[in-house]
Every structure is written in structure tokens, then in C-alpha cells.
Amino acid sequence: MIYPDAHLHCASLIKGKLVFDKDGSLRDAIAQGLFLLKVPEYLDLEPGIKLCREFYLPATDHTNYGGFRQQTDIYFDREHFQTEHLLVDKSRWAGRLPCAVVQMAQVMDAVGQVIFQAALWELGVAEHLWHRISGGAVTGEGTHWFAASHYRPERRLPGCAEHRDTGFVTLLYTRQPGFEAFIGGQWQSIAPVPGCFIVNFGACLEALSGRLALPARAIEHRVRECPAVPKGEDRFSFATFINPPACGDLYELQPQGELLRLMSVEAFLRRFNQFTWQDRHTTFGIESVPAPDAAHE
């Protein structure tokens, strides 16, 4: 099946502010659910790329980027899909990820917070509510994930499940095709643009803004089956996600400005895990599994 390629607006960070190219705006991007962001020139993505190429390989003496398959509290084999991934909460980045990856993830996470704040301004959410509605995630508290994904071409399965990201803002980097988003009532391919992140909004932001004049869209997306590329490399991606804490609540802002509590984040994540991946990791993001004895060097 051939899908049309979607046109996405493109933004940059200029002096720490989110600025869109002339034909686009944050308003359009919020309504569409995703946009492209030029990778800031001070951000080196090589550590993330190296991790994606190596995390699933056996550990060796020469590198600390491999040997993650045994670390079952942060490594997930999605059995019904091509993807296998690392998902690591910020509280574990320093102890479990190579130093250069931690530095990169911290910058990506900070960029995500700038975008999140810009989106809250645009949506008209009063600043004194930002901390409460995000469980502090808007300024670095709450849950901040780093994910590194590898798509196993030998598996004749879809790349990754159809889903909406659960949190507020996601920054995703990939170099190979395969990402598809449900835009304008149909699936559309999102071709990777060299030097750009794909930014998308998640279910917590959609829930928060559902009754406002400008409701944010948590875009439905997936990765199609990615075949082996002769002499090419396997598909990979890495991402940071900004989420409320698992012990927090999901809110809907009312048109008059008051907050309505919808449900606990825990109940929401439990449902999401069960329906999206249909595997044994139903408490992912909710229960923290004790760390193994030896931290990853």
C-alpha cells in the first residue's frame, strides 16, 4: 500500500524560543498533532545513533553501548512487532546509559520542555496551572523517558503498534522511512527529513485541551514493516517523552478556566499498555521494577 506523504510545518529554536517557518504556526501544529523541528546545532545526536545500533548486541570489553537485552527492567522485546527498545526514566539515565547518551537526552528533554511551555501559552492555559496539570513535568519533574528503538527486519511483522504517545510532548529522531501518521482521515507516510526531529503531542495534552477553543491533537502513529535494506542498516529511532508522574492525575481544562480531574495517570497507562502492545508488560511506566545488582557500565 502506498500512502501520500504529509506536509509538516517546520520550526527552529532561535535564542531558546520556538519559531516556525513562514508558512506555519504553532497553532496549526497543535491542531495537526505533529511538526518538524530543526535539530539545534549545539546538539550532537551521534551518541543516540550509536546506542540504537548497538544496544541489542552482546556486551563486549570495547564498548558500553551493548549488552542491554539482559537488563529486563529497561529493555522491552515487543513480541508482536519488529521493535525492541530501551525505555529509561530520567531517574535512571545516569546509572544505566553511557555518559554521552545522558548528555544528549538531557538536551532533548530540555528542548521538549521549551515546546511544552510554548504549547501551553498557545492553548491559553494560565501559567499558575502549569505545574498542577503536568505534575511538574513542564519544568523537569514528573516522568521523562528516553527510548531507543531497533526494528528487526527478520521479523515479518508491523514495525510498531498504532498508538498515541501517552504524555505531553515527544521528540523523535529517525533516519529511515517507516513512520506513518493518521492525518486528514488517512494514514500518511512521514518521510524523515535530515537534520530534523519529528515532534508530536500526546494524550495528556489532548485530554487537557479537549474543551478549549484550540484542542491539541495526540496524533495516532505507527511504524510499518521495515524490510532489510541490501547493504543498508536496520531502522532505528530514539526519542524523549515528557509525561506526568505515574502517581499523578489527568486533567481537562474547562472553558471557564477550572480544572476537571479525569482519572489517575496509573489507570490511564494500564489501559494504554494493555491495548497498544498486547503483551506482558502491562504495568510498564507504573510499577518500578527493582534495578538489577550490577548497573550498566
Ligand SMILES: O=C(O)CCC(=O)C(=O)O
Ligand atoms: O520509531 C519510530 O519512528 C516511532 C516510535 C514511536 O512512535 C514511539 O516510540 O513512541
Ligand SMILES: [Fe+2]
Ligand atoms: Fe510514539
